[in-house]
Amino acid sequence: MHSTIRDVARRLHLSITTVSRALDNYDDVAESTRKLVVATAREMAYVPNRAARQLRRRRTDTIGYILPADSAGFADPFFSEFIAGLSDEASVCHFDLLVSAVPPDSKAEKELYKRWVQAGKVDGIIVNRSRLSDWRLRFLAEQGVAHVSMERSLSRLSFAGVEVDSFSGMIELIEHLAERGFKRIAYMGGLPILKIDHDRFCGYQAGLESAGIVCDPKWVVHSDMTSEGGYHAAETLLALAVPPTAIVCINDVTAIGAMHAAREHGLMVGRDIGITGFDGIADAAHASPPLTTLDQPIYSIARQLANMLLNMVSGKAVEKTKIKIRPKLLIRASTGG
């Protein structure tokens, strides 16, 4: 925090005003002074103080993202990629990204959102892992804070964001499994309050139905969406009297855990049992066997979300406020290739 705008002004025997406007490319500044100011500012390594600018402009040039982090052990490449996308897009517009992690639907989460909003710390917020009934979206709408979300919640609020068509994807996936001859198909979800869990489960059911397969409630289990959780949930499934011959997992890391459990049970994944994921993280392609999955372009989705949000907070017209993406079925060896 070195030179201030006063320093630059003093050095040039100009007023603060002129310096300020020269740097902001106002057109009522003589070209010669403008050049001089810009050169001097650069030479003096002048950078406008963030806090002062924020206070005055009443905006922060910062967008926020709160990680729905369940636990200490949480580590899904999904989030690395998502954050990288948000941050990259923000950088382009000279915005910053504020990040925090907090257990979903907890008291701490509520407090954090409140603090960020009421202290004016961010101009807008990106929400993901939307819940069926999501107080976050309601809260942000009420407070008039710009926000976009990945997956819409069921409430009728106007929605801006990106939605991946999990439902159709799952139907396609189940069809694929049925074609490969897998009939006893289990579903391994996450928290049932999650929109993605709901959508994927519905797609799973619809898929079964159209394949003429009945859905055994015993074959529906839930995990915490970590590989550890997937491992344990799979153990439960495989210990059943009549275990499933395929497991459809809510995401890739869960599936990686499930494959591990299957191997430990002496099953050859892809032949004795089919296992699928959702996300298309890099590691899924290198898993053993490579994982059949519904690929969603996480990085690109994150960039699009950030872009929409940035347009909103900059008052620019947002061309598209709802983007729907169809996940792509990547067939790999974990379902027989």
Place this chain on the structure above:
Amino acid sequence: MHSTIRDVARRLHLSITTVSRALDNYDDVAESTRKLVVATAREMAYVPNRAARQLRRRRTDTIGYILPADSAGFADPFFSEFIAGLSDEASVCHFDLLVSAVPPDSKAEKELYKRWVQAGKVDGIIVNRSRLSDWRLRFLAEQGVAHVSMERSLSRLSFAGVEVDSFSGMIELIEHLAERGFKRIAYMGGLPILKIDHDRFCGYQAGLESAGIVCDPKWVVHSDMTSEGGYHAAETLLALAVPPTAIVCINDVTAIGAMHAAREHGLMVGRDIGITGFDGIADAAHASPPLTTLDQPIYSIARQLANMLLNMVSGKAVEKTKIKIRPKLLIRASTGG
């Protein structure tokens, strides 16, 4: 951004000053007024404006972390876990975490660090993936900005941070491989300018030496530390006239890619070839076969780093400024169990 401190003051017919100090628990405020102020503030949902507070206090209550993101496709669970740790620790102290992603050692990186520092956007910065000669650490020291780093660089600057003893870890690992009968041991590193690459490579060499194995330069390759990169680098190794019978990888995701390549070459990992990682990410335990690795407690390291930094910026005495951690060798099936 609703009620300000003035609103609260007006409502109570008190001065702004008194309200401010009541809320900050100064002891020269009557207990009765303090209670009244606190209650009213809460009722009015008053939250101090961040920008104003920052401007006045000359601190931001924010720490920063710049992800060394190589590319769009980058997605290492290491970073999710690292960020979660930083963020959790920051939350405890009511600090925020500012995150950005930028290619390492690029012009953009330099500009970003400058901007953050000179605009006074953060009180301190966490650095990881230190380079052997790291301008970031020099720059931060010069500018007098508080910072901690994971892995110290070779320069003699005073260092505060956490260091994982990669060198000793690798020696132990090589010893393990040699015991298991693997003799033709390859090393798959990352960028050679990275401190961790240097340390791990040196440990590898030392390990080979003490096991009486000569190091064939052909068996030393580098990747970009992604699973994709690991996959390709392994293909190069396996295409050699005399391919190695073990591959020591710089991190887990690389190793996961390498295992994939090995399987494609018809090799049974753990029997025909030994493969090892470094990190101890959750997925490593669920890889096929489960990956032998040097486990470092990423989440806990991140918390410790953040904690040290927070103490530094709060002016608290830092008990321990250098923490050395010995990674733990987890022997799994990828080296024969």
Place this chain on the structure above:
DNA sequence: TTGTAGGCGTTATCAA
């Protein structure tokens, strides 16, 4: 084309 002055919401100094 440039300068003056007021204020964004807080906190800190000093006097009452």
Place this chain on the structure above:
DNA sequence: TTGATAACGCCTACAA
């Protein structure tokens, strides 16, 4: 124990 008042660094009507 409380209250004026002056910054913090910047932006922007408005005046010159």
